[in-house]
Amino acid sequence: MQLIEGEKEKILACVEEILGSNSKKQEDLIPILQKVQAKLGYLPGLAMEKIARGVGVPAADVYALATFYNQFRLNPPGKHQVKVCLGTACYMVGGDITLESFERRMEIKEGETSPDRLYSLERVACVGCCTMAPVVVVDDEVEGKVTPTRVDGIMLALQEDNSKGRREEKSGQEAGEVK
Ligand code: FES
Numbered sequence: 388m389q390l391i392e393g394e395k396e397k398i399l400a401c402v403e404e405i406l407g408s409n410s411k412k413q414e415d416l417i418p419i420l421q422k423v424q425a426k427l428g429y430l431p432g433l434a435m436e437k438i439a440r441g442v443g444v445p446a447a448d449v450y451a452l453a454t455f456y457n458q459f460r461l462n463p464p465g466k467h468q469v470k471v472c473l474g475t476a477c478y479m480v481g482g483d484i485t486l487e488s489f490e491r492r493m494e495i496k497e498g499e500t501s502p503d504r505l506y507s508l509e510r511v512a513c514v515g516c517c518t519m520a521p522v523v524v525v526d527d528e529v530e531g532k533v534t535p536t537r538v539d540g541i542m543l544a545l546q547e548d549n550s551k552g553r554r555e556e557k558s559g560q561e562a563g564e565v566k
Pocket residue numbers: 472473474475476477478512513514515516517518520522
């Protein structure tokens with residue numbers, strides 16, 4: 388995933404700070420990765436490389452550790468985070484079709500974030516609302532009985548929210564220029 392403006396500096400400063408305040412033994416790798424993720428929202432490749440150098444292990448080892456545990460995310464969270472439940476009850480009534488519908492509309496695969504960082508898509512296990520299967524969690528809101536048509540509706544609402552955000556940002560900039 389391409390870094391956005393100013394992100395490289397932010398990543399390097401974050402890792403430096405965390406490495407500076409931690410012991411840098413190999414067994415400290417997991418807590419270091421957790422702290423970096425808590426601060427950045429994910430584990431960028433650049434952060435893993437810098438951590439590897441700091442701890443004195445190959446970057447491939449850090450990457451292998453981060454991919455082994457599913458508490459770590461390797462892609463930045465999107466502005467809108469969609470989690471599709473593929474627990475048994477949801478899967479039985481088409482959770483996989485719901486997931487494919489989101490993948491097609493967002494033009495990404497599960498586990499990925501769109502290049503503009505507006506959307507990230509994940510699969511999750513049972514979220515405890517099986518009677519509403521198939522279930523999707525959109526920005527912490529639970530949506531039930533999500534058919535492909537409902538996916539269209541959700542995507543429209545998210546796109547509308549993105550346009551509103553852009554309009555507000557633009558008018559905020561214009562107000563700043565007028566001052
Ligand atoms: S299996 Fe999806 S909510 Fe339980």
